[in-house]
Amino acid sequence: MKGLSRQILLAMASVTVAAGLLVFFGTYLAFSILFYFSPWAEDTDNWVTGFDLITLLVLIFVALIVAAVASIRLAGRILQPLESLALSARRIKDGDLSARAMPGDHSLGETALLVEDFNAMAQRLQDMAADMTLWNATIAHELRTPLTILKGRLQGMIDGVFKPDEESLHALVLQVDSLARLVEDLRTVTLADSGHLDLHLQPVRLKDEIQRMAGVLEPELKADGFALKLSLDDVVVTVDAMRIRQVLLALVTNARRYAVRGTVEISLRVENNRALLRVTDEGPGLDADIASSAFEPFRRGSHSGSLEKGGNGLGLSVVRAIVEAHGGKIHYAPSDTGGAIFEIVLGKPAS
Missing domain, CATH: 1.10.287 (Helix Hairpins)
Structure with a gap:
């Protein structure tokens, strides 16, 4: 083994030898002092003989050998994952994001956790690089x-x-x-x-904002054969009013383009101390194969549905980004009548 391995082995060997020599000479010195000040020092038959010292030296030498072997084995167990970690780090530095470290002996808890965390980080870097490549190709x-x-x-x-x-x-x-x-x-x-979307947060009476927006959207919806229905509680939430209007406009426009002619409903209520905003249409909803990933960028349905087909594929991902920037959540669910329900959960209503 090289580098770190050699350094650790030399350090452990040096400590082992130093400890053995310290024990031997310390024991010899202690016996010498006791012998010098002992009242029966002249009686050498009651004191340590040369044979005893040789026996002690042999035992210490054997102990040093055992300690050295144990140290080398322990060092090997510790160094195997560390060497693998160092090698993988160098490969990743050189651009090989597929490099992974081997955990080695899982009984070394902290070392195994370190390797697992490193591999998780490497996997995340590889996924991000792949996503960036796909993102750039899709944008182009x-x-x-x-x-x-x-x-x-x-x-x-x-x-x-x-x-x-x-x-x-x-x-x-x-x-x-x-x-x-x-x-x-x-x-x-x-x-x-990236967490850098600027939001101008302030207490907003969402009912008033939605009603003003409905006045603008309703003529266009009627011209396309849709009816707009509002079911709004009087709720005040700290949000960026312009961004929330952008979210609602995207969802209603999506329904207008791809839902069957019928009613588009916007509802607002408080549930579990959270503001709940819903946009519902009459179908056909999202394709089953993409319902779970509809909010990812550049996702499109394979046939007509509530997911924007023919657009740039960013509409729902923009909606998700804005909602999550507010600390909220958005998810899709099919309605009982086969339509699409986009449900937005925002923060606590302002008191």
Whole structure:
């Protein structure tokens, strides 16, 4: 063994030899002092003989050998996981995130826990690197479509294929809006996940905020064949009003795009000393294969449903990020009628 192994073995061997020599010479010195001051010092027959000293020296030498063997074995048990840990750390430093340390003897509790914590950290780093790679590839894919359309349209206008009339320019503006929305959604999710999403928290009467927002949304919902139903308790919660409006707008817009024509209900009540906000539609709800991961970025359903299909796949992840930044929770559940229920649990109502 090298490095740390050699240092620990040398240290333990030195301590063992030093202890043995100290015992031997200490014992010899103690006997010499006692012999010198003893009243029966002249009677050498009652004192330690040379044979006794040789016997003591042999016993100490045997004890040193036993101690050295035990020390080497113990050092090996301790050093095996530490050497593996050091080697794995160097491999991770060099970019091999798949490196893992071997725990060795599990009877060494603290060492085994150290190795397990190291492996858990390495696994998390590997997962984060994989997620980052996938995230970058997905972002590039999402940006490519609107950029390709923009480039093609503009090049067509330059070449005289398309006329720069109001309709064409409006279509280009829509593509720019799509890019801006994607960038803003990415920014929101990234800031929230890193804990840097700015929130302007203050006591807000949610009932009033939802009613004002409903006045804006209701005409568009009616035009698309939806009815908006409100069931609101008078609750005051410390939140960022603008961000909560953003959450509700995303959920209602999601239902408007992908739910069957019917009633969209927004309810607000207090349950277990928590504010409970729900958005419910009449179906068909989320695809069963993605219901458990619907709030992850870039998740889309395989067929029409309450999950935004055809969008950038960030809508529900933005909703989750904002809710969790408030210290709340959001989850999805199918309703008894087959619709979708998005339930948001916020903090304690303000007194």
